[in-house]
Amino acid sequence: MNYFIITYAFYLAVSIAVTIWVAKVLFNNGRVFLVDIFYGNTELADSVNKLLVVGFYLVNIGYMVLALKETGNIGNTQVVVEVLSYKIGRIILILGGMHFINLGIFFKMRNRANRAKVLMERYKPFDE
Known part of the structure; x- marks a missing residue:
């Protein structure tokens, strides 16, 4: 049995599924911030x-593609699970980090937009 192919297949399937799920959540929920910012x-x-x-x-x-290669020996199911947990764990940590970076960027943009809105309100011309 070729444990490398099994490891690669599970790694790609789980990593791509988690990435798609996180992207959909960010896309749907990030829209509210962006509409406010703009x-x-x-x-x-x-x-x-x-x-x-x-x-x-x-x-x-x-x-994911760069981290796909495994140079160690994968000789049994236990090693498959260990390699997968390490690789998928790294992907999840990266996705979480990117999520917090996105949130930070959104909040900075939102704060900047709110400050600009306050300044525009404060200095708008008087209507006659």
């Missing part, structure tokens, strides 16, 4: 949201 411009918010998801996929799938 002052209700839903077309711009949706475009930026799609671009963020594409970047998210590229970074994560790129890392």
Whole structure:
């Protein structure tokens, strides 16, 4: 039995499934922040949201492919599980890190947009 192929197949299946799930959650829930940041411009918010998801996929799938190779000996089912837990654990940590980076960026952008909105309200011309 070729344990390398089993390990690779499970690793890719689980990693891609988790990446797709996280991307969908970020896409659906990030839209609210982006619409607020872009002052209700839903077309711009949706475009930026799609671009963020594409970047998210590229970074994560790129890392998955780079981390695919296993140089150690995989001689039994126990080693398959150990290698998978290590590789999938790294992917999950990276996804979590990217999630928090995205949140940080969204909050900074939102705070900047709110400050700009307050300044615009404060210094808007008087209506006659």
